[in-house]
Amino acid sequence: MKIYLILICAILFPAGMYASVNDSLLNKLDLAIASKQYYYALKANKITALKNKLTGTFSREEEYTINQQLFEEYRKFRIDSALYYVTRNIELAELLKQPDLQQRATLQQAHLYSSTGRYLEAGKILDRIRPAELPRGLKELYFEYYYRLLEHYTTNNVNEAYKRQIEVYRDSLLNILDPATDTYKINLAQHYLYHNQVGKADTLLQELLGKISSSKDDYAMVTYLIGEIFTNKKMYDKAEEFYTRAAIADIENAINDHGAIQNLSINFYYSGNIDRAYRYAKSALEDAIFCNVKFRTLIMSEFYSIINAAYQEKAEKNRRQLKNYLVLISILSLFLIGAVVYVYRQMRRISRVKETLLQTGRQLEQLNGQILQANEQLRSSNDQLQESNQVKQEYIAQFFDICSSYIDKLENYRKMLNKHAIAKQFEELSRILKSTDFTNTEIQGLYRRFDLIFIHLYPDFVEAFNGLLLPEERIMLKEGETLNTELRIFALERLGITDSVRIAAFLRCSISTVYNYRTKARNRSAVSREAFDEQISKIGRSLGSFQR
Structure with a gap:
């Protein structure tokens, strides 16, 4: 098997015929590989949302539909889980006495068996089914899954007869697919490639590429096939580019049954x-x-051992080079030590001459330092006064505006209550008085106004505050938010309000809540507690930014 694999790779990627893929595209692939757990988490969230639908009361038909959706999510992500839901759907279809549903689930089971290397079981299932008796939609699945079974089998067991049989089933699939669908065009392109009609396949796939989003599964297949076309044309740099695009799409869509990255690995090995x-x-x-894609596992386990051996050999070579470098560095270090000793002796001689000048220079430096310190203190005081005046001006203006607005609102509120009282609408009046909507609306309005004024005064507050926290602990505001409760607490501290009682009263929360927010923020900070508090008080504009 290993010899066969090496020969195939040598034919596909002859030595000296490689060109580098755009570095930014490869870097994107490296980033995608490093972020696989993130894409897995997105897939897991989607799956969890579907599983949550299976809690509570639901009919068998609804369970079958949800299981079908879970199969679609799992089939290229984790086959064993997909197999569980397909098996359950077979049981449900029997209970529902719906042959079409049972046949669909059975076809899907056969497809999963072939992916996991259970070729005999998959073949027995498909051979028991009579395609002529299937409805159109299930015929499509039958022909597709049958030629997929043959593809999986021939991946590790090359047989020209099976390859011809694959095309027979693919042709049968093409005869019943809607020519307007992407599935039809992808299968037709593969048909063209099998018959060496590369030009037709290229034209069809390039047309598809222009309209398929990278978030769709078909994007990876289209770019992979274009990569195959460029390999066929011996344009290896372009082939690598499209294999890379396919690999990125597969990883970002949490698809673990993919072949593009395998071709890339082989390509880079031979280059x-x-x-x-x-x-x-x-x-x-x-x-x-x-x-648990057995046929791909077999391919990569064979080739991985070859690459791993080369990798270990390279690592050993690097270790030998490093050892030689260390010896050379040690020798150079001895010369350097001798040079340092010589220079040191010369410097000691010069230092005696300069000692008097240095003492005078130190005295001047001390005087300059004192002057600079005094200037710095004066500048800091001016900055604080300037900032304080700016804050006062802003808040006094807003205070009068808010007071005027609240007086108008209270007057309108009083008139509305009076109107209901005159009309003797006591129930409506009681409902209004019991409702907290007015108060809550005004409180939220007050917070929004506070947020806008504060951010106007300190536009870089959120960014500067996050800069004091560990990267993984930084605050991410929701859409539409200017500040949240935690940021408001430290905004009030920045304004000089450090009393927890006053902060809790303003934010309408408990003192313990304020304390907890403060403690958690300090625990998450990237600096010490004392430095954290000091840096909070320094967030804001410079003196020059207050000048208008």
Whole structure:
């Protein structure tokens, strides 16, 4: 198997025929690989939302539909989980006595069996089904899953007869697919490639590429096939580019059944970039094992051992080079030590001459330092006064505006209550008096106004505050938010209001809540507690920024 794999790779990627993919695209792939857990989490959230629908009361039909959705999410992510929901759907279809639903689930089960290497079981299931008796939608699945079974099997067991049979089933699928669908066009492109009609396949795939979003599964397949076309044309730099795009799309969509990154790994191995070959092969093998895609696991486990051996050999060579470098550095260090000793003796001689000048210079430096310190204190005091005046001006103006606005609102509120009282609408009057909507609205309005005034005075407050926190602990505001409760507490501190009682009264929360927010923020800070409090008080504009 290993010899066969090496020969195939050598034919596909002859030595000396490689060009580098755009570094930014490869860097994006490296970032995607490093962020796989993030994309897994997005997929897990989507799956969890579907599973939550299976709690409570639901009908068998509804459970079948949800299980079908879970199958779609899992089938290229984690096959064992997909198999669980398909098996459950077979049971549900039997209970519902709906043959079409049972046949759909059975076809899906056969497809999953073929992906996990259970070829005999998959073949037996498909052979028991009579495609002529299936409705159109299930016929499509039958022909697709049958040629997928043959593809999976021939991946590790090359057989020309099976390849011809794949095309027979693909042709049957093309005969019943809607020509307007992307699925039809992708299968037609593969048909063209099998018959060496590369030009037709390229035209069709380039047309598809222009309209398919990278968030769709078909994008990875289209870019992968374009990569195959460029490989066929011996344009290896372009092939690598499209393999890279396909690999990025697969990882970002949490698809673990993918072949593009395998081709990239092979390509980089034969171009001599062992580090990337090892990294991509390792990633591909991890994904295949996690997904339980047996045919890909077999391919990559064979090739991974080859790459790993080359990687270890390179690492050993680097270690030998490092050892040689260390010896050389040690020798140079001895010369350097001798030079340092010589220079040191010369410097001691010169230092005796300069000692008097240095003492005078130190005295001048001390005097200059004292003057600079006095100037700094004066500048700091001026900054604080300037800032204090600015804050006072802003808040006094806003205070009068708010008071005037609240007087008008209270007058309108009084008139409205009086109107209900005159009309003897006591129930309505009681409802209004019991409701806290007016108060809550005004409080939220007050907070919004406070936020806007404060951010106007200190536009960089949120960014500066987050800069004091550890990167993973930084505050992310929701859409539409200017400040949240935690930021308001420290905004009030920045304004000089440090009393927890006053802060709690303004924010309408308990003193313990204020204390907890303060404590948590200090625990999450990237600096010491004392430095954190000091830096909070320094957040704001410079003196020059207050000048108008």
